[in-house]
Amino acid sequence: MLRVTGLLRSVLLPAAFSLSIAGAAPVAAAQSVDATGGPTDAKARKSFAEATEWLQHGDKSEAIACYRKANKQDDGHCAKCLQKAYDLAMETGDYKTAQSIAAEGLAAASTDSIRARLHIWMGAALQRQGIQEKKDKFFAASCDEFKTALALDPKLAEAHFVYGISLAYLHQDDAARAEFRAFLDQDKESPEFDQRARRFVERVELARARMAPAFVATTLDGRRVSMDSLAGKVVLIDFWATWCGPCRKALPHMRKIVQKFQGQPFVALSISLDSDEAKWKQFVAQNEMTWLQVRDGGFKGPIATQFGVTAIPATFSIDADGVLEDQRVGDADIEGKLKKLIAQAMEREKQNPPAEAAVQANGSGG
Secondary structure, three states, X not given: OEOOOOOOEEEEEOOEEEEEOOOOOOHHHHHHOOOOOOOOOXXXXXXXXXXXXXXHOOOHHHHHHHHHHHHHHOOOOOHHHHHHHHHHHHHOOOHHHHHHHHHHHHHHEOOHHHHHHHHHHHHHHHHHHHHHHOOHHHHHHHHXXXXXXXXHOOXXXXXXXXXXXXXXXXXXXXXXXXXXXXXXXXXXXXXXXHHHHHHHHHOHHHHHOOEOOOOEEEOOOOOEEEOHHHOOOEEEEEEEOOOOHHHHHHHHHHHHHHHHOOOOOEEXXXXXXXXXXXXXXXXXXXXXXXXXXXXXXXXXXXXXXXXXXXXXXXXXXXXXXXEEEEEEEOOOOOHHHXXXXXXXXXXXXXXXXXXXXXXXXXXXXX
């Protein structure tokens, strides 16, 4: 009997979700796992530790195998083992293995609530495979998984979101919009995705695009910023750290870009991987980094994880629709790309002026 703890947490990636296993656990299963959902069997603990070691050495394939082995040695009770194995499989693009892991979980699931979440796992892996291989059959199969999840747990808001994405890829746009609306009606836990869902309702074709991950962060000066709140502007995201020599060397170039495109539909957002907040604040002040600054805390920070950052400096160029257009490692020459994206944003702004701007213009004319 599989016991899964915590609340469902969905992390929006560039065109798909990476889902965390969750759900209410039956009291009768409490003895099957420890407080963190890890293995209790001695052999399983050893395999779990070996998986961690493989991961530290960069061998994610061996880590997946050891996590799965640990779950089997724990008689299928190790939710944490499955979670880690599934996340790694999705991260590495091994979607068939991710589906197999979801099937292992379903075989041991003890409640409809848990089964529903595991069907979302299965559906998300199929959806990614459909994106990767550009084949509708995987999107259709994912839709079946999401429908099953909702039949088992109608209150599972996240299922509506991922279901809507698969329907959008199948060009069933009206049905997709209905699912995004259902998500907005039901969701109480993922406010960072509400703006994204609203945009998908308005422009469902964006659900088929390689969207930059949805995130919400608080800047150094206390402003709350989200990826979708920057819609209409070209966004340059720069991952860096004070301890990174190449990052410090690239700083003058970053400052030049910010100055060059000042006053245009452009936003620069530097995201630091520093763990030392005081050191980060001091460096930003001393180097007059006046554009938006956020600290994510390290490579395992939530934003760095969503963007898949494994080396810095790393930059991501995002168009005015929020579509991820370019990503580079190192101090790359990105000004030409930005100039083109900004020109497109300005042209679209002329054709479709923002509602707020239109109101202000009408008011000033009176």
